[in-house]
Amino acid sequence: MSQHATGYRSVFREGLFAEKVIVVTGAGSGLGRCTAHELASLGARIALIGRSEEKLNTVRAELAQDHGEPSGGHRVYPCDIRNEQQVRDTVGRIVAELGRIDGLFNCAGGQFPAKLEKISLNGWDAVVRNNLHGTFLMSRECYTQWMQSHGGAIVNMLADIWGGMPGMGHSGAARGGVWNLTETAACEWGHAGVRVNAVAPGWIASAGMDSYDEAYRALLRSLKQKVPLQRFGTESELASAAVFLLSEASAFINGTVIRVDGGVPNARHSWPLPPAERTIQYNGFPRYQAPAGLQDDAAP
Template structure:
């Protein structure tokens, strides 16, 4: 009998990781935004490698669904817990980290995956809209990182991975998110310097156009724009959730023990494309997708008449 949670399809096979078995055995890793999209996929990747997950997010139902998935797909890890929390609220974050330390006994890694934004030109963004995005993407990353450091990592070491975006050269159409992510970039470099002495490494991943379920939240006009974007990628395709998760997990792992203050771009080479060079159509495409529960967003499918 399948143990998949309602609304999800059971996996046809286990998560196909590129890392060695048991890489995170005995370790506790926090994933914010763990109830959907990139956070969900990364949680599965980590659980397949033996980690115990602390899933943090605002939507308890989504966290519960992923918790059930992890227990069904990766029973050898087990002990995964959910911690509903608004990462923009300082006291909630402080209490959540204290609960994780109390309930799970340690914190070895933190993936600050939670975030959110909406498409809008700068002149159309209200102060409330700007503040909501910056508080979520920047303030939440800072609060989670600070509390993990002060409550555990400064005495035991650990790894933090933050979420950026393809902010190079600006982020027209999402200036609030671009400003926040640029702040996360600088915070990452600063924390890497200030906390390195304690054995705490702080790095970041910067996804480009990843075909994640979150893209279906945009309206049809913006989805039409998104569908056209893969022709601006030198690899001529969108990325998968597994490709982003693999980069984040590498930075959380012992393999990156001398990597600190670095950003890994997972964008297919978009910043390297130039208007003076027409990108050829793809002659072949090779992608990595190890997540059997992965469902590409329907909004990115080419429309037919």
């Protein structure tokens, strides 16, 4: 394992992404922020994308403080990924200012808990546009403006959608669309040396959990007993899977999904899960803080 000056502990070799430019959406917080840190610790220049310029600037300052400034530096690009023209212009700026795009992590997304019959068309549209349309627009523009002629790697964000997603049907439908988009793009763009894969997190103790109301946080606190590994995941455990798929080590992996969920889809009602006797938790991110609503539950 490489040990960096800040204490960031990555399982990948130092300098793995030296001279590479990686675009990370949703980079202002949570999983996007953590992944940006891991990539920066490995030498990448990061194009940080999100809607809040203030949050992006905070993460950019963290990257410079923790990992130093690579040649050309990290850059902040406020952008609403649901807006086609903004996405087109933003990707054009990245190519012009950073000179290349070697990887894209489509981490941005969002949803809210609701039964299907309670979801308005506006609510449905907002989630689908963010999770599905935004992923498509970012992928298409990175491909047409750079990767089509130079190759690259794209990693999309799914979720624990296997067997449906009751309580978040809008997000499940959108993520299901991203899954099919991932497989389609892997076929259509493979000839150009572009690999397209996805990560599917289960219940990761990330800052995004704090956006839910107390009733839903109470439900979340009960969920680790339904995980065969009997715990929540960390941001680093999801980030490391995305980083692997962006790296040269996955050069023959295309159109696939890595589940980062502790085995949740494999749990069965016919098999009572015994209490965990032991588990290994990986957390390489020294700035990581468990969600406020799960402080006591995020530990193994």
